[in-house]
Each structure stands twice: as C-alpha cells, then as structure tokens.
C-alpha cells in the first residue's frame with residue numbers, strides 16, 4: 532500500500548502501525564491510563580451533527596483563513612509533538628517543511644530530536660515554538676531567547692503537564708529518551724527492518740542516540756545529553772505568575788496550551804496571553820479529563836473575541852475541523868494525524884495527511900453550504916441533546 536492508496540487519516544494510521552515497533556507505536560497511539568479521554572475526544576466530536584444548508588452557491592469557496600495577521604491556505608496546522616523523530620528520520624524538519632509547502636503553521640516541540648535552530652534553518656514557513664518550562668526561569672529563558680533568535684513567530688506554553696502522565700505502556704515497553712537499547716526493543720526493531728534502518732539507524736548514524744536536542748546542555752565545553760526530566764524540575768510549582776513573566780521576555784504572540792475551562796482562559800487573558808489552545812493533550816495527560824470539544828463553547832463565550840481560541844485533541848477528519856471552527860475556534864491543530872503520515876512516508880506522508888485534511892474540509896464546507904471559514908457558526912451544528 533503506497534501513500535496514494537491512503538484515502539483518509541485512518542489509512543495512514545494503519546500503515547504507521549505496520550511500520551512501527553511496539554515502543555514507538557504505543558507512544559504515538561495511546562493516551563494515558565485507560566485511554567478514557569482519548570475515546571471521549573472522538574465520541575464528543577462524533578456526536579455533533581451538521582445542519583447543512585442547501586442550494587447555496589459555493590462554487591467560489593475558499594479555506595483561506597487568517598490568524599495573528601497571517602493568512603494561511605487552510606484553517607489548521609500541526610501541533611507540537613515530542614519525540615517525533617521516532618516516526619521518520621529528521622521528523623521535525625519533515626513536519627515543518629510539509630507544513631510550509633502546504634501554507635499552514637507548524638509548532639515545534641521543546642522535546643524535538645532536531646535542535647530548534649536547525650529546524651528554523653531548514654524549513655521555511657510559519658513556525659511556532661512550544662515551551663515546556665520548569666520553575667527554573669533561567670533554563671526557560673535560555674530556551675525562549677534561542678527561539679526568539681531563531682525566528683520562531685509565536686510561543687506556545689504547555690501547561691497541562693505539572694507531572695508526567697501515567698503511561699503504563701511506556702514502562703512496559705521500556706520507553707526512554709535518550710533512547711535506551713534493551714533486549715525487547717532490539718527484537719522489536721529486527722521485526723520492523725524498514726523502521727530500524729530508515730529511521731533508527733539513520734538517526735544513529737547522522738546524529739547519535741536519539742535525544743532531546745533543545746534541552747542538551749553545555750558543560751565544561753562539552754554537549755551533555757539531558758533527558759527531559761532534568762528539565763522538568765519543579766514543573767508542578769508553576770503558576771500564572773510564570774505566564775506573566777514570560778510575557779515580559781517574549782515580544783511576539785504568546786499562547787497557553789492545555790486549557791479546558793473558561794476560568795483558566797480568562798486567567799490566560801489577564802496574564803497577557805494572546806490566545807489559548809483548548810486541548811487535553813490528545814488524551815495523553817489526565818485520563819478522565821473532559822473532551823476538548825466539550826470545553827470549547829464555554830471558553831469561546833467567556834473570552835468573547837478578546838483573544839484567539841485555538842483547538843486540538845481528537846481531530847481525524849475535515850468534518851472535525853469544521854465542527855470546531857463552527858463552535859468558535861479560530862484555528863484547529865492535530866498531532867497524531869500528521870505523525871501517522873510521517874510514519875507512513877516521511878515528509879511526503881505528512882504532506883498526504885495535510886492534503887487529506889484539506890480536501891475533506893473543503894468537501895464538508897461545500898456540503899453544508901458554507902463558502903468561507905469566517906462564515907461558519909453554531910447555526911451549522913446540532914449539538915447533542917439540543918433536539
């Protein structure tokens with residue numbers, strides 16, 4: 532099965548599953564604990580129905596959409612995903628390049644295998660930087676200053692990780708970054724020779740053991756590989772004053788990611804953020820958290836247009852994108868969809884995922900009789916329990 536045989540994101544997902552060893556597949560596909568929130572994201576999106584209008588001339592329709600003064604070819608982008616380099620060689624560059632070619636924004640994770648400066652150099656387009664910060668403000672400031680110098684346009688601070696999630700599958704699989712080689716993942720790697728040679732060994736040969744490049748530190752003139760836990764020090768002590776502080780050192784757009792209630796969206800606004808990302812981290816953090824799409828309406832209403840409201844978590848179809856936009860999201864992001872593409876076919880696979888999302892979104896817009904993204908609203912939706 533080639534990329535052109537992938538007609539939807541689920542096709543790419545199945546291709547990814549075939550190619551990846553267990554340790555990498557589980558890390559991509561699973562949520563936390565019992566995957567309740569992951570399932571809730573899907574169910575909640577699926578329960579929303581369209582109220583399509585008919586006999587509307589949509590022959591001149593467009594997916595173009597503006598955010599923070601930039602116009603994109605579609606109202607969606609690629610969410611930050613750490614350890615993306617497990618899915619294809621130089622995945623962070625591949626994702627950024629595919630986004631640039633498609634004319635949509637890309638968010639680079641703090642936990643990337645490629646240093647932010649190289650991603651900035653090797654990919655054009657609109658790139659934002661996602662920050663995992665700790666209470667160690669010096670460490671945070673070093674990352675922020677690097678992102679600024681490298682030309683990232685926006686800073687996305689992820690706040691739903693005060694402690695690591697309970698991902699038991701990672702423990703069972705011996706998942707660790709810097710990647711540790713053990714008997715189990717050697718055996719698994721040998722059963723997935725394409726991944727072993729084209730992803731793992733290629734990375735090993737070009738860059739050494741896969742690790743988080745942005746958190747490496749220079750000690751005594753030597754680059755020392757750090758795992759993210761070294762950078763996680765006292766992340767559970769963060770509070771809103773840290774957002775206010777970031778506001779003083781970051782001159783561009785500042786977004787807070789991981790917001791699920793209106794009260795926190797208002798605190799983000801009060802502390803100087805330009806927007807929030809309504810997200811439950813794709814169900815990967817607090818299992819049992821509400822579906823992100825269920826949180827969206829109260830946040831849109833509370834914010835009342837005073838800052839941008841972005842959305843992610845559970846998006847697998849263009850229809851999901853249209854639903855979130857109709858509920859008032861200003862832009863929609865997805866994490867797994869493009870990583871399935873990266874796993875299935877590197878940069879081309881990411882491009883295929885973006886193309887699928889684009890054509891599905893366009894088709895749904897035509898079928899509901901709405902020619903422009905700005906024209907979307909609640910009138911196109913029937914919410915569960917509203918009949």
Ligand SMILES: Cc1cc2nc3c(=O)[nH]c(=O)nc-3n(C[C@H](O)[C@H](O)[C@H](O)COP(=O)(O)O)c2cc1C
Nearest residue numbers: 610611612613640689812813843844845865866867
């Ligand atoms: C493999 C993987 C790694 C992720 N790493 C990060 C990360 O480093 N920082 C972050 O803010 N979110 C991270 N996320 C969450 C995504 O940014 C996004 O919130 C989530 O994937 C959206 O849900 P979806 O996968 O259903 O689209 C990660 C998600 C996945 C699947």
